Amino acid sequence: MYLKRYLNNLDSLIAAIIGFYVIYLFTAYSGVGISPDSIMYASTATNIQAHGTLITFNKGPLVFFPVFYPFFLAIIQFITRVDPIEAGAMINASLFAAVIFTSGWIMEKFISHSRIYKWLILIAIILSPGLLEIYTFLWSETLFIFEILLFIIAYWKYLQTHSTNALISVAAITAVSCITRYAGVTVVGAGGLMLLLDNKLTVKKKISHILIFGFVSVSLLVGNLILNRINSGLSTGTRYPSVTPFIDNLYYFGTVICDWGSLSKTAYPFAPVITSAVLLALTGILLWKAFKGRINSYENIVIAFAVVYGLFIVISASISRYERINSRLLSPMFIPLLISCTSWVPDVLILIKSKAKYVLAAVAILLMLAFEYSTVLTDYQRYDDERDYGVPGYSDDDWNKSEFIVYLKNHKNLFKPGIPIYTDADEAVYLFTRMSSTVIPHKEPKADVQKFYAQKQFYLIWFTNLYNTELISLPDIMKNKKLVKIGAAKEGEIYYCDGK
Template sequence: MKVESQTHKLLLVLAALGFGLVIFAVLPHGAGITPDSVGYISVARHILSGQGFVDWSGQPFVEQPPLFPALLAAISFVTRQDPASLGGVLNALLFACTIYFGGLLAAQLATPRIAVLIAGTILFSRPLFETSIETWTEPLFNALLIGVLTVALTKRNSGWLIAFSIGLTLTRYAGIALVGCVGLYFILERERPALVARYFILSLLPVALWMVRNQLLTGHAAGERAPSITPFSRQVVDAGMVVAKWGIVSLLGISAYAVKRTPARDLFGLVAAGNLLFMILAASRTGIDTLNDRLLSASFLPLAILAGIAIQQEGRLIFRRAAAGLLALSTCVMGAYAGANALKMRRHGNFYTDPARIAQSKLDVPLDPASKIFSNDPWGIYLINGRECSFSPRQHYYQSSKPDPDSLPNFKKRIEAGERATLVWYDPNPESFLWDADSVASGLRYRSHPGSQNSTLYEFNEPH
């Protein structure tokens, strides 16, 4: 379906507004940096220094696929800017692309007015906007997902479909599940088996090679994953609560299944449900964060377009107008929330961009260059103090009840054997799964002195 010139212009305006809103939020302090962000930044820096895919602790990077940090490194190489400063502009561009091309996709399936409304919903959505002001992979993942959905509906033989799908799987492991959903859609549409096989093989081969590399280097194809402490039933409830918070978008998206069946409805429904199911299974089997807007954002995007399809397919004018009005009202409410978040981010930064946190984490004393560094905040040590750092010994795995009985004994054996090490301990302890500082230092010879206003340095085997 040909999209009107006026619709293009309106979508470009919304995309520019999305870009500007992200830049407004991140301009003073930069894009938000969290522990995940430090991982991507450290890998990008190591790529630029010729060390390859290595993280903040000096270990092979395996927890996520390589595309996002590689992209940061490439942009850093061209612009001569540090990767830590690039997340804001990159994600603002990706967010703008998601708004524009998401609106174009909706315009292929609904009226221009509905398409513009859906683009506005994407612009002001909590899951998509909030991930765009952080140095995270979700903006790249969602932009690539729009590409996959668009091409899968129109040009299944196109090389662009393979390219976008490869990008999905090399950005987040959840992309593997979404490629599976697209392949299942082709099967349900009775597509030629040869095309389906070609799609699966070419889309999954690069990430398969990456996972083989991980297995050879670390013994884990996708990183070390300990069992979750949260059962499947609880994860289902958590996911349901997140989807319920999306309100009218979720309601209209699901209601698309009460109207006329279309290929687009099947594709978007499979992708939304597939991502949801993958994340529920991942969270119930491995120790990751509680399911939230961020982790489920790839389900919001197809649900938003499904909402447009539901409005378009509703035959009664009064109901169509009522649904569009409710969605517009919901978009306005989300817009107010996004604006408040942008102001908060602009004033205070976020996590490691917060000036107060940087002041607390910046050590007042130099770290011995010959000493191996351990900490209960290794990300802050790497990002703010510029040193590779490992976690201090842990009692059990993150978000898991699985104990790690070897962690503390192995640490003490290395110290007793004469290895020089420094433990940088921050109070209060941000990571409850770690041993406390007294347990780590107990029985070992060390000297301690204060670091910054909330840290203590324990030096083991340091020369006097």
């Protein structure tokens, strides 16, 4: 029996190995992609490993992000003695392989199992431009997506027994996901929704299991938020009200779905309708299956998460300001959405008794292959760029071969100890020079701007190739402070404020 189980997942193992190699290819030139978030994670991991402190590169406590992903990197750094940025490519390749294998394991348990369907979905996961972007950067989504799949497996095991021990296992995985990304609350929501719809539970047991699951699953998150409040006075860092209304977020969500589905930009005007149709359809399917008493299956756990995550992103983006809805924000939803939108095909084909089902099956396979061919073209174009210039971000040649970066590294003696350093890219300063600096304030709130202008002496490192319109500009600073240029190279300048 055990041998058969492992043989059934041999195809998943092969797909996982291919996925590992694909990430290796994309990161072979310059290593894992590095963004400002990546530097936050890596620097905190280094401080955890070296000093046992949750301090970032800028000497402040880690608040804007939860603690587990840096802790995960710190464990790897402790074991391997390799900096997370250097080890990032192998970490991500391993996590991507784990995601692929786990996805195959889940599909092996579907009610209407189809080997061809499983292969096509595994290929789609390996080729997904959205996932390849995530797994070529040092981002917490790489671990979070894997945790979502572990939650799905654990919840299915709970459905087999409805035991308290199995429920606590589900809740423990959920708790860790909540301190990997704050969006882990969607895993809490998906688990709570499935418990609420479960017709196999008595009312008394349903209430007790919802309370147990809810308490355990949010316990680590509550602890993380309390720690943040103690360290900084803020639970999740400074958050601003949203500037994008609900209808705009429906549009941005829909454009991501269009890109994932390899639709042309001519479909963008219909993006709000596409978003609404997808979320309403999946919600309707889940409620219909609950009404029919067929809620307890892998497919429905997947659908539940897709619905909760999709609604969470659209609603939260309409309340709180963060980066515009994009492929990265929605990436944890890609595999659940892909499965939710396609898992019904084998079910329908089984119900068809005539030979027409073979024709329909062939059409479905051809459509899937056409979709995957279009993603291959997208992937190849990106690979063609990245094998010559590196993964976009601080890993690519625009930064690694920047004359100003070389100048900064060779002229650190320009900065006298005790005088603060400001910059429009504090992460870049830390990554390439290991000097500590402070990012210049945003235009809002005005109090932060006035506090900055009250500084008597400071250095200013200005990267001229960056265009962050949310920060105060160099001309604005020059209007308010007397700056003396003390160094420069192509793409950057160094100024000193002498107290005026």
